[in-house]
Amino acid sequence: MTVLLHPVARPLAIVASVLMLGGSALAQLQLTPQATDATSRPSKSVRTKPVKPPAPPKEAATPAKPSATAEKKHEPQAPDNPNADLVYGAYQRGLYKTAFDLAMKRAQDNKDPAAMTMLGELYANSLGIKRDYGKAIEWYRRAADLGDREAMFALAMLQISGHGGAPDRAGAVKLLASSAKLGEPKAAYNLALLYMDGQTLPQDFKRAAELLRFAADAGSPEAQYALATFYKEGTGVEKNLFTSVRLLQAASLAGNVDAEVEYAIALFNGTGTEKNEAAAVSLLRKAARQNSAIAQNRLAHVLVTGMGAPMDKVEGFKWHIVAKTAGKGDLMLDEAMAQATPEERAKAEDAARKWLGVK
Template sequence: MIVLHPAARPLAVVAGVLMLGGSALAQLQLTPTDAPPKASRSVRTKTIKPPPPKEAAKPAKPAPAADAKADAPAPDNPNVDLVYGAYQRGLYKTAFDLAMKRAQDNKDPAAMTMLGVLYANSMGIKRDYGKAIEWYQRAADLGDREAMFALAMLRISGRGSPPDKEAAVKLLASSAKLGEPKAAYNLALLYMDGQTLPQDFKRAAELLRFAADAGNPEAQYALATFYKEGTGVEKNLYKSVRLLQAASLAGNVDAEVEYAIALFNGTGTEKNEAAAVSLLRKAARQNSAIAQNRLAHVLVFGMGAPVDKVEGLKWHIVAKTAGKGDLQLDEALAQATPEERAKAQDAARKWLGIK
């Protein structure tokens, strides 16, 4: 039976803090790897769009506009959020002015949170973490869960003030209690890490479940790994694969790889090699070295897809530049004809942007 090796071995947690301008989103990375889990932890960074403040009613996202007044909805409609509308269109100075007026005149916590986002991320105003913290704090004091979450992340990162993890934990707990999935997810991270809070995988699983049920793809992927390994929950491959599917549909690349491998092998789900190969292609194009390696095997050896040695060897070369070597594929590359090898190398250089 042809089998693709799973992307992840027993639970490996790489904990880090992801920074976006002035916002810091603590991010759990259950990194797919064929190496045994390491005791040390590292920081990985990626860009995440800053969370806009929640509002009762938000307009659909229109096209960018140069003239705020010409495109702004009629101000006499009480159900239209002018601040958020300007923010969506990238009119950050307009959003800042409108939010400042609402914050000062109406003591509106959502407007205060928006000011925190704009100050923290240098949108329409010069970046000022101190003022971001001030506005987040004012909104948090009025019960805004988004502000609590954003303020917690700044407290953890130490931007705008000295790091204060104890205060951050309290803010995350309060935000999670008010139903903020990102706060629950990051609180779970701290329980998993075992440094700021006592390590408690059962409590982490409870928090991940809440965030996963709310649609957070990172939490869905993390909880899937919990169910796969029986960490903090009873081992259940069916639940693990269902969560991988949900996270994959939401665009989590690691989940795409894991779900593709489960589909290919028929592990915890019905076997579907065609769907698996399609997902591997998608993840490979998103620069997942694991997906590139598995796709190379599929194409070079005709595993669930027609043989395409040049394309497969291209992905092998690309994956190898990212540290994902493979002796079996090295041998296939060495045995390829000079023409096949040259075409694969040219295709790999093109993908990597090497002239």
Template sequence: MKTALPAIATLLGCALLAQPAPAQISLSPPAPIPAAPQNRPAQPRPAPAKPAAKPLAPPKPKPDASKPKPGAATAKKPGDKPAEPAPPPEPIDESRVDLVFGAYQRGHYKTAFDLATRRAEDYSDPKAMTMLGELYSAGLGVKRDYPKAAEWYQRAAELGDREAMFALAMLRLSGRGGPANREDAARWLASSAKLGNPKAAYNLALLYLDGQTFPQDTRRAAELLRLAADAGNPEAQYALATFYKEGTGVEKNVEQAVRLLQAAALAGNIDAEVEYAIALYNGTGTPKNEAAAVALLRKAARQNNPIAQNRLARVLVTGNGPPEDRLEGLKWHVISKTAGKGDLMLDEALAQLNAEDRAKVDGAARKWLGAK
């Protein structure tokens, strides 16, 4: 199995260029609309009924004029102050109504752009500014314009929005929207990480690993990865697992590595799924569970991970764990081989097939590759 440090080295070339996920931009919840008081007009008190001229029964007592009837308004007396009119309902604070993100989520990007522009101009809302940066950066609802995206991200970042700081750092690293500036990017990443942004902490850790912006410092990288991993970032969990597995920047701890691999695998990190499956299959740092291991390998193989396809092929061809299924296993071998993951042992098994079975394997592999 390939060690994880090369995998991290690969991340240095691509993860730093990742755009921030739009879903990370959160706007404030809508403010509750206060109910307006009801101003009911006074109701006139009906006059008391006159008694009959020749009553056949004792007349009913006259109502006491000093006591108003239930539901009737008290008559105004001379000198009484006029009733104050009810206050008008408070206007809705549009700076707190989450209309922008709602439009964005529904794919109404032009509406989101117009609403965000109004909020940015009228309320200096940093979240709206970040949304404008995202729309310009992705070309949603407006023509893609990296310089304008950088401008809006800059304004929001200076107002303390951690997502804007991260997005601006990514633009500075990639040289989009202006000249590449790793020092400026590192500064914004550090500010965003300090505010608890796990993506910023993860990417800042990669800068400490590559040794270009900062002197290489695996211990500091491990600290930043731990911050991001504790916040649930699966990429950081996987990277930190490799640190514990190999003793890089931290004391070697296989059990801790497997726990992190499990967390990252549950979050859908494919590389972690493969590593965790291998640990389960071998019983390394965790109780042995071949069935769960094969299920994870199959899941990762179906997501076109060549290593998972190769390991699944070996398990199925040898029958060590699940029931032997040579044709299915060799199908995955052919598929993984097209991605550059060769295997001499499986090549020999493939060569031993008769013509009919070889045709079945090749047909199944072509069907899979054509369906990708």
């Protein structure tokens, strides 16, 4: 079979990140691909980098805090439904001071672990209150002691990062294991990363795959993408391209950009799935617009060669220039652009500058 688009050779690497998950800002370890040469062969091993502490959320990135008048005007009233969660409702609406006051009352009066976890979130992320990792840890720990799996996960992430004290990976592992056992997919996912990393825990890809499968079944697109890579390379599981592609499809539908790229290439080549070039090019365009350099490179190939889509050299060269700016160079496209007309090159360069915001 002729491979029309080179698949992405990308062993898994571990980095630290801050994600918005389930309405809460939780520090989570995240898988990112290592971009390698398009012609290199996928490694059977999974390479890792040491886990770095996540940077504290920037104040500028925090949603604007409502004024005291707005807080009072929009303060939740007693609902008709006695089971309504006023604390989380206020949090979702950006009324962080209201959420803090309501959560503090519930935590003190009712010993409510969910309210304690909310207080930890607010203190950790400087929402409605000054950031205080010490108090965040205190509230997370109290909620974790009462069996709250979200608090266990959040506390583990702070312990790994060292926010609020010296890093405690051993303690974090115990918390992640307890949280995962209680059904928290984020904890299972991150515990899998530690098994892959092989620094905090003995490297065990089979155990990592089991944890990723649990998180993937729970709908985690990051876990779906990671497990897809396992099945693609035969890491910790028996190699199965069809299962890999099904997982890529699920992660792609959930908006995982790396999965969109890999799923698009599988569709384009008909690898592990029925060939569908139109759908593949559509996904590549989507990922390219989300600044995936690999997608931009593959889309450039499609447009310059006219394989899978109508030929559009100007648009193709534009994406080539943009991808090259991000470090994804391509000798074949360089040669094709060198043979283009001066007008084509000028239009492509102008379009690339506009995309990059360069005058």
